[in-house]
Amino acid sequence: MNILFLGDISGKTGREAVHHHLYNLKEKYAVDFCIANGENMSGGSGITISSYEEMRRAGIDLFTGGNHIFRKKEVISLMNDSENVIRPANLSPSCPGMGYTIVPLSGGRRIAVINLLGKVYMDNTADNPFLAADNILKAIGERTKVIFVDFHAETTSEKGALARYLDGRVSAVIGTHTHVQTNDDQILPGGTAFLSDAGMTGAVHSILGVKPEIVIEKFVTGMPRRHEIAEGASQLCGVFLDIDDETGKARAIEKIRIQ
Ligand SMILES: [Fe+2]
Ligand SMILES: [Fe+2]
Structure with missing residues (x-):
């Protein structure tokens, strides 16, 4: 199965x-x-519903989330109406939406997609992502071997640890949230593809996608300022994965960064 994942x-x-x-x-x-x-x-x-529909038309099948997933309330209706938007699985059980989904594809194939939120330097009340992953894998059972994990976390240590904890049990652990693509793509000994961070799809001349002058002013003055998305030249960051349908093990991982 050929999977393309785009960073934030x-x-x-x-x-x-x-x-x-x-x-x-x-x-x-x-x-x-x-x-x-x-x-x-x-x-x-x-x-928002309009950007969701725009990106679905552009060819994206499913969206994962992170710490900002509920910033626009209309996402809740998207989560209620379709299974194409998921949120971190280790949020409160009373939180809207689902933390993982299993999607049927052509030829009787299936892919499970899991979204998890990190704990280190993340300032959240999320549950332990390692134990949450164990519970989800138990729930998925034998329904599919192809399992993709978006681990939305700050530190390379937490991401590397989760990938190795899940090595051989999932097809890929790909990190998001830092918006900076890392250079540590690899297939772990048990067959799990891993990259600490896929990077960001957004403005090249920016600080994590935001207008640099705004972020600089915040650092210099220590005063809050509303973020505005930077414009101009753009980049697409992500990762390509080739996964064996039968075993769920990764055959190839390739970083993508186009400016
Ligand atoms: Fe982000
Ligand atoms: Fe984030």
């Missing part, structure tokens, strides 16, 4: 990068299923 799509500039490149990427890699982290997709924070 940041605002309109990020959506423009998807329009520029996704069609060609899907052709190039003969993509069976395309996933993107959408937590920053609308105005830099959250997901």
